[in-house]
Amino acid sequence: MEELILELKNKILEALKLEDMTPEDIDEDAPLFKDGLGLDSIDALELMLLLEKNYGIKLKSPAEGKEIFQSVRTMAGYVAANRVK
Amino acid sequence: MAEEGRKWQGGTDGTSWMHRALIGMMKVVPLWLMYFFMHLAVPVYMVVNHKAYIADYHYFRKRHGYGPAKAFFHVWLNHVSFGKVIIDRFGAYAGKKFRVEVPEMPVYEELCGRPEGFLQVSSHIGSDEMAGYVLKAGKPINALVFGEEARTVTENRNKMLGPNNIRLIPISDDMSHLVALNNALADGEIVNIHGDRVFGSNKVAEVRILDAAAELPLGPFILAAMRKVPAIAVFVMRIGYKKYKALLYRLDNGLDGLDRDARAVKMAQEYASRVDSVIRMYPDQWFNFYEFWND
Numbered sequence A: 001m002e003e004l005i006l007e008l009k010n011k012i013l014e015a016l017k018l019e020d021m022t023p024e025d026i027d028e029d030a031p032l033f034k035d036g037l038g039l040d041s042i043d044a045l046e047l048m049l050l051l052e053k054n055y056g057i058k059l060k061s062p063a064e065g066k067e068i069f070q071s072v073r074t075m076a077g078y079v080a081a082n083r084v085k
Numbered sequence B: 001m002a003e004e005g006r007k008w009q010g011g012t013d014g015t016s017w018m019h020r021a022l023i024g025m026m027k028v029v030p031l032w033l034m035y036f037f038m039h040l041a042v043p044v045y046m047v048v049n050h051k052a053y054i055a056d057y058h059y060f061r062k063r064h065g066y067g068p069a070k071a072f073f074h075v076w077l078n079h080v081s082f083g084k085v086i087i088d089r090f091g092a093y094a095g096k097k098f099r100v101e102v103p104e105m106p107v108y109e110e111l112c113g114r115p116e117g118f119l120q121v122s123s124h125i126g127s128d129e130m131a132g133y134v135l136k137a138g139k140p141i142n143a144l145v146f147g148e149e150a151r152t153v154t155e156n157r158n159k160m161l162g163p164n165n166i167r168l169i170p171i172s173d174d175m176s177h178l179v180a181l182n183n184a185l186a187d188g189e190i191v192n193i194h195g196d197r198v199f200g201s202n203k204v205a206e207v208r209i210l211d212a213a214a215e216l217p218l219g220p221f222i223l224a225a226m227r228k229v230p231a232i233a234v235f236v237m238r239i240g241y242k243k244y245k246a247l248l249y250r251l252d253n254g255l256d257g258l259d260r261d262a263r264a265v266k267m268a269q270e271y272a273s274r275v276d277s278v279i280r281m282y283p284d285q286w287f288n289f290y291e292f293w294n295d
Helices: A002-015 A041-055 A063-066 A072-082 B015-028 B032-048 B050-063 B068-093 B103-114 B129-135 B151-164 B176-186 B218-229 B261-282
Strands: B099-101 B117-120 B142-145 B166-171 B192-196 B205-207 B213-215 B231-240 B243-250
Touching: A002 A041, A002 A072, A041 A072, A041 B176, A041 B218, A063 A072, A063 B117, A063 B176, B015 B032, B015 B068, B015 B205, B032 B050, B032 B068, B068 B129, B068 B231, B099 B129, B103 B231, B117 B218, B129 B205, B129 B231, B129 B243, B142 B176, B166 B176, B176 B192, B176 B218, B192 B218, B213 B261, B218 B261, B231 B261, B243 B261
Parallel strands: B099 B243, B117 B192, B117 B231, B142 B166, B142 B192
Antiparallel strands: B205 B213, B231 B243
16 A cells, blocks of 8 residues: 555656655645645646546546545555556 | 635525526516516616626726726626526526527537537626527536526526536535546536636636736636547627527637647637637627726
């Protein structure tokens, strides 16, 4: 799981073009939106595309987005359970 | 960055029972009579809704360069046009029929015939809702709507638009609308978003409309650029009694060789230039009643 968390952090930094940050700057348990990493709705779309392109995951229901994108750790848990590539 | 004060959260005025009463009344009362009563109410509305009146006055004074008297007259005309569009909308809910010309229907049909989905950008200009009654895509259209809209309006929209395969997706805090829009485009469906209101994200495109700086939401255009789908702007203008004309413009021409962010910005600029030309043609059908421009 820790390996996947690191991989996701790197992919998030790349997708969101957070060039002045390193994986260590992201707390895997901190919220991704608002108070934590401070991401917004456009960033959420980027994260959805990231899951689709890299892991073949399309979110099944609109309601699950909030749970999955709570933190890097929740994202990693979802990827581990649902990845098709 | 957009200032909080210039953001707008949508919603039709009035309570649910007022809307139901209006729809019931419109089943028996002709449109022209409703227009007559609306003309009487407009001056009152202009006084009560003073902030909207001032913003609208600035629009005619600063953007169209009208003198004070002409600007005042056009504020009144603009409110009358808005009233007619709203009455027509409720008339449609009550079963009244309207004629909508769509000169570019082949363009629309060609896009609908493709396997991939596309982005349809609408505006608070003319009556975007009329588009839903005439543009039959043959595949689902997912229209993003403000969650604040009154229940009666949403229920009646669903009743009117449901048979045309249109799903209304309310903007929500839990990002479920983003998942729905993303999935819709991934499934080859159509997504309709207003391109003239900043919401959700503070990422904006700096554009010029009527020779002045303004900001448009970048989100809709980034979504299209991200998923590499075509984008069109749709404006449905009221051109007479029970008559509308739909204007359709492709926004995604000349994007080859550009990266994703540049494609999004170029589409936003193309949309801005179409907004510019449409409101020069129909200045009284601009229905963004707040200080839209940066000055």
